[in-house]
Amino acid sequence: MSLAQTLQDLNVKQHVSAAEWQTRVDLAACYRLIAHYGWDDLIFTHISAKVPGTEEFLINPYGLMFHEITASSLVKIDLHGNKLMDTPFDINPAGFTIHSAVHEAREDVACVLHTHTAQGVAVAAQKDGVLPLSQQSLFVLASLSYHDYEGVALREDEKARLQADLGHTNFMLLRNHGLMTVGGSIADTFLMMFTFQRACEIQVMAQSGGGALVSIPGEILAGAKQMVAGVMKTKEGMGGGLAWPALLRLLDAKDPSYRS
Numbered sequence: 449m450s451l452a453q454t455l456q457d458l459n460v461k462q463h464v465s466a467a468e469w470q471t472r473v474d475l476a477a478c479y480r481l482i483a484h485y486g487w488d489d490l491i492f493t494h495i496s497a498k499v500p501g502t503e504e505f506l507i508n509p510y511g512l513m514f515h516e517i518t519a520s521s522l523v524k525i526d527l528h529g530n531k532l533m534d535t536p537f538d539i540n541p542a543g544f545t546i547h548s549a550v551h552e553a554r555e556d557v558a559c560v561l562h563t564h565t566a567q568g569v570a571v572a573a574q575k576d577g578v579l580p581l582s583q584q585s586l587f588v589l590a591s592l593s594y595h596d597y598e599g600v601a602l603r604e605d606e607k608a609r610l611q612a613d614l615g616h617t618n619f620m621l622l623r624n625h626g627l628m629t630v631g632g633s634i635a636d637t638f639l640m641m642f643t644f645q646r647a648c649e650i651q652v653m654a655q656s657g658g659g660a661l662v663s664i665p666g667e668i669l670a671g672a673k674q675m676v677a678g679v680m681k682t683k684e685g686m687g688g689g690l691a692w693p694a695l696l697r698l699l700d701a702k703d704p705s706y707r708s
Contacts, residue, residue: 460519461519463533471497472520473706473707474692475496475519475522476521477695478497478559478561478637481699482495482563482641483514484702485645487563488515488563489565491511493626494540494562495559495562497559497560498559503526505525506523509522510539515703519708520708525544529544542600545604545606546560546562547560548607550610553614557631558631558632558633558637560629561628561629562626562628563627563628563641563645564626565627567645567649567652569625570652571651572621572622572623572626573624578621580664581650581654581661582646582664584646584647584650585664587643587647587676590672590673591618592619592620592621593617594620595609595610595614595621618631619640627644627645633689634692635688636689638688638692638695639688
């Protein structure tokens with residue numbers, strides 16, 4: 449059976465709550481947006497979202513490109529990696545390690561987004577990490593943590609170290625590996641990744657010019673950290689909810705099949 453037929457035959461909506469279905473639609477949209485902006489890495493990164501009111505979460509079917517993912521194709525698992533609904537798809541073992549670690553430790557997190565973009569990995573390979581070179585970097589530096597590279601994330605014992613390094617931050621630079629954002633909604637988590645990715649792009653471009661760089665003054669950075677920290681604690685969060693409807697309109701005009 450072709451993939452197109454397999455996806456067409458999936459009919460999850462009638463078997464889940466309205467809240468779970470909305471989460472599935474938004475998470476599928478997030479995958480499509482990552483593909484739209486060119487931040488995917490074939491099939492090898494992952495985004496997860498908690499099923500509302502549970503400890504279960506949704507993650508991508510391993511083997512599908514991000515532009516192929518639909519609301520029904522997302523795989524529902526528990527914190528032990530058990531699949532909770534019939535599905536022809538498996539999950540990425542490294543993705544499970546990273547995402548289960550975060551969902552297990554952070555009850556406030558509804559979504560976890562991880563990428564391997566060239567610019568993100570480039571900054572993750574730099575000793576000083578994210579530099580205060582742009583307005584975008586202020587938002588990242590206000591809630592940034594680092595996790596040292598331990599190889600492909602397949603070992604259960606790495607989870608405790610990742611949890612400790614993440615703490616209560618919302619942005620994480622995975623050394624030699626990539627970027628991760630965590631947030632209280634899918635919309636906020638995507639907007640944080642947009643900001644993180646843009647900060648890395650600007651940093652790499654600024655460094656490639658070869659000239660001396662001007663860092664944001666420390667007093668502005670300190671004030672901005674307090675301001676951003678306050679913004680992130682409000683009910684509007686990072687403001688992802690303001691941008692999300694427009695992003696969905698972009699996807700609907702391009703290909704609304706993510707909603708199926």
